[in-house]
Amino acid sequence: MHKELSSRAFYPQTCLIISPLDRVRVVLCAPSHPGNIGATARAMHTMGLKHLVLVNPKRFPDPEADALASGATAVLASARIVATLDAALASSALAIGFSARPRAFAGVVLSVREAAKEALRYVAAGDVALVFGTEMSGLSNQDLARCQLVATFPANSEYASLNLAAAVQVAGYELRIAAAGDAVWRAPTFKPATPDEIAQLFAHGERVLVAMNFLNPQRPKRLLPRLRRLFGRARLEKEEVNILRGILARIEELVQKPHRAGQ
DSSP states (O other): OOOOOOTTTSSTTOOOOSSSGGGGEEEEEOOOHHHHHHHHHHHHHTTTOOEEEESSSSSSSSSSHHHHHTTHHHHHOOOOOSSSSHHHHTEEEEEEEOOSSSSSTSSEEHHHHHHHHHHHHHHTTTTTEEEEEBBTBBBHHHHTTOSSSSEEOOOTTTOOOOOOHHHHHHHHHHHHHHHOOOOOOOOOOOOOOOOOHHHHHHHHHHHHHHHHTTTTTTTTTHHHHHHHHHHHTOOOOOHHHHHHHHHHHHHHHHHHHHHHHHO
């Protein structure tokens, strides 16, 4: 059940804060399309943001929001609905309003990357609210004035407007990078081939090329040095050498078969 929010209801007393991102709330002002709410929930979930606040949403809850959330329905289930932006910002230490278009009285304007760093400076003191406007016109000047900082995206100056969920995704990404760095998963490593194993592979390959009449041992030209350089650059693994030796052995067998038939 989505309920009107009191100023102390954002984070229960029993909630264990294990990440700076747990102190960040995403505030959507008067979203008109439930699909954008669902897509925003998905964008938040991928970046580890949990707290969504909706100011006077036109349609929510809604099945279309659930569908567009695509596995992030937990964010929707815990979303809070409030009547005013003041209620959404209650108890926050910092509010960052997002705007693509220049405003004459915006105050301090930062790129979204710098705004993410600034947000993390405040989470120790209290909650940080990221405030996004309507799909059609963004935040009003009055709503933007309620925010201490303005964040904007260094986008194409001829078309700087982002989809609502896309804007949340980029902001969430920058927050996550600022909080946890950009470490990513790594592919597993396998045992490398020894120099002796590579030398045996090279000798085997040379023998097969001669048997195929591809290499004239009397006039090798640059073929062998280039192959040696190729093998060295490839940083072959032990299993890869075994595969190549197996292929060469099969070629060798097929090349020798006509000779055996003629004997």
